[in-house]
Amino acid sequence: MHPYALQGKTILVTGASSGLGRQIAISCSRMGARLVVTGRDGTRLADTVAALTGDAHRSHVADLTVASEREALVDEAAQVDGVVHAAGVQRLAPAKLMSERILRSVLEINLVAPMMLTQRLLHQNAVATGGSIIFLSSTAAMSGTPGLSPYSASKAALHGFMRSLAVEVAKRRMRVNCIVPSAVETPMWDPGHLEAQRARHPLGLGTPDDIANAAIFLLSDASRWITGTELVMDGGIVLVS
Amino acid sequence: MSFNPFTLEGRRVLVTGASSGIGRQIAIHCAKMGATVVLTGRNAARLEETRSQLADAEHLVIVADLVEPDAIEQVAGLAGPVDGVVHVAGIAKLVPFRMISPKHLDEVLGVNLRAPLLLTRALLARRAIQPGGSIVFIGSVASEIGPVATAAYAASKAGLLGAVRALAQEVAKQRIRANVVAPGYVRTPLVEELGTAGGKMNELFDLAPLGLGEPEDVANAVGFLLSEASRWMTRTLFVVDGGFTVRLSV
Numbered sequence: 001m002h003p004y005a006l007q008g009k010t011i012l013v014t015g016a017s018s019g020l021g022r023q024i025a026i027s028c029s030r031m032g033a034r035l036v037v038t039g040r041d042g043t044r045l046a047d048t049v050a051a052l053t054g055d056a057h058r059s060h061v062a063d064l065t066v067a068s069e070r071e072a073l074v075d076e077a078a079q080v081d082g083v084v085h086a087a088g089v090q091r092l093a094p095a096k097l098m099s100e101r102i103l104r105s106v107l108e109i110n111l112v113a114p115m116m117l118t119q120r121l122l123h124q125n126a127v128a129t130g131g132s133i134i135f136l137s138s139t140a141a142m143s144g145t146p147g148l149s150p151y152s153a154s155k156a157a158l159h160g161f162m163r164s165l166a167v168e169v170a171k172r173r174m175r176v177n178c179i180v181p182s183a184v185e186t187p188m189w190d191p192g193h194l195e196a197q198r199a200r201h202p203l204g205l206g207t208p209d210d211i212a213n214a215a216i217f218l219l220s221d222a223s224r225w226i227t228g229t230e231l232v233m234d235g236g237i238v239l240v241s
Numbered sequence: 242m243s244f245n246p247f248t249l250e251g252r253r254v255l256v257t258g259a260s261s262g263i264g265r266q267i268a269i270h271c272a273k274m275g276a277t278v279v280l281t282g283r284n285a286a287r288l289e290e291t292r293s294q295l296a297d298a299e300h301l302v303i304v305a306d307l308v309e310p311d312a313i314e315q316v317a318g319l320a321g322p323v324d325g326v327v328h329v330a331g332i333a334k335l336v337p338f339r340m341i342s343p344k345h346l347d348e349v350l351g352v353n354l355r356a357p358l359l360l361t362r363a364l365l366a367r368r369a370i371q372p373g374g375s376i377v378f379i380g381s382v383a384s385e386i387g388p389v390a391t392a393a394y395a396a397s398k399a400g401l402l403g404a405v406r407a408l409a410q411e412v413a414k415q416r417i418r419a420n421v422v423a424p425g426y427v428r429t430p431l432v433e434e435l436g437t438a439g440g441k442m443n444e445l446f447d448l449a450p451l452g453l454g455e456p457e458d459v460a461n462a463v464g465f466l467l468s469e470a471s472r473w474m475t476r477t478l479f480v481v482d483g484g485f486t487v488r489l490s491v
Contacts, residue, residue: 002245002247002273002274003457003461003464004245004247004461004464004465004470027246030244031244031245053244163487166450166484166487167450167484167488170450170451170484173451202409202410202413202414202475203416203418203472203475206473207473209246210471210472210473210474213247213469213470213471213472214470214471214474216246216247216470217247217462217465217470222247222461222462222464222465223458223461223462224451224458225451225454225455225458225481225482225483226458226462226481226483227450227451227483227484227487228450228484228486228487229479229480229481229482230480231479232474232477232478232479233471233473233474233477234473234474234476234477235473235475236409236410236413236418236475236476237476238410
């Protein structure tokens with residue numbers, strides 16, 4: 001067995017009903033993992049489950065902004081070796097026009113939900129020793145992206161949480177990292193935005209497969225000494241006029 | 242299992258500094274993942290020792306000191322065409338800043354920065370790096386944290402990142418990728434020598450939340466960067482350090 005295999009590992013993936021979360025779940029199953037997938041939409045979550053390789057996978061419909069639903073998910077997950085926080089939203093909101101409602105909603109989904117889900121998992125000792133926790137971030141966390149300030153702020157805050165957490169859980173050899181992609185073709189982004197981004201990427205836009213491969217690496221024992229890292233995957237993004 | 246985006250089957254990978262430490266482990270890893278390896282280093286006996294640890298395949302050993310221009314041309318000529326290049330050869334010496342001399346700077350920068358850049362140039366000039374190929378430079382978290390008495394070493398490793406940012410743009414058209422892996426303290430002869438040279442190494446190892454790393458930990462990350470799994474990664478600094486730099490704002 002090579003060091004990137006996920007045989008014998010149970011992985012919890014949030015936001016698994018579409019986009020990156022869905023592909024991460026599918027790819028992890030193909031590497032031998034047992035999945036616990038969660039998302040808000042039961043029908044689309046069932047589609048993801050149907051696309052998984054192997055059996056013994058579990059799915060649990062939940063809105064992770066609701067504390068009781070997080071609790072129910074933690075009970076369902078029981079014991080996992082890896083967690084991938086892929087659930088997230090993006091709202092176009094130039095700062096001058098940003099409403100408090102939009103800001104709070106983005107922070108609830110992208111920041112508070114993954115932080116508190118992690119808190120509950122750790123409190124219930126639901127993450128195994130040597131486990132790996134991954135937050136799906138974005139290059140918007142580190143670079144100025146007009147019109148995306150609530151999204152950028154939520155992702156930058158995740159990096160702050162990731163670093164503190166990495167130091168706190170190292171005693172149990174648990175690892176915590178961010179995957180930091182730029183524009184990947186997923187339903188979260190509008191086609192106009194993706195087209196504008198294409199010119200900035202020497203290797204073109206990314207695919208969900210690329211991000212899923214990074215997740216496999218960070219979940220596997222191959223990365224047992226990697227923690228507190230931002231794995232930037234951005235096709236070599238450059239500035240263009 | 243047939244699905245394995247991390248495979249190096251059918252690839253040819255050139256590894257410098259393959260006679261010990263991280264370079265040796267990277268050669269072993271590449272062979273295990275299916276690659277044919279071209280090993281280079283200065284010490285013939287230790288290179289053969291690495292060669293003897295590789296799974297069966299047509300691996301090639303080239304004894305060379307990459308500080309010599311002729312040696313760079315020789316390696317570039319014999320190695321190619323390759324799908325991956327891993328620049329591991331490097332030296333470290335503890336010298337307080339007020340003691341750095343032209344000779345010391347030339348030596349450290351020559352081995353750690355000049356040689357890998359010129360070897361890459363020589364390979365590119367021969368079109369000896371295949372489209373879709375991956376170039377990995379072994380940097381160091383020293384470039385981020387600047388340990389005492391390592392100015393030349395830290396500068397050489399920081400220099401690699403600057404070069405990679407430019408190089409990666411220039412080779413992207415051929416879908417060639419270039420990245421820097423920056424390890425923290427790893428159990429290698431190089432780090433052991435620093436300990437015997439008076440460095441308080443144990444105190445440093447304890448600073449990383451996950452402690453001292455093993456060469457395998459770096460080899461696994463390099464393997465990821467050589468494989469198709471990282472097809473969309475280029476121009477990056479990939480920190481592999483057991484959390485050493487988490488508590489610094491690097």
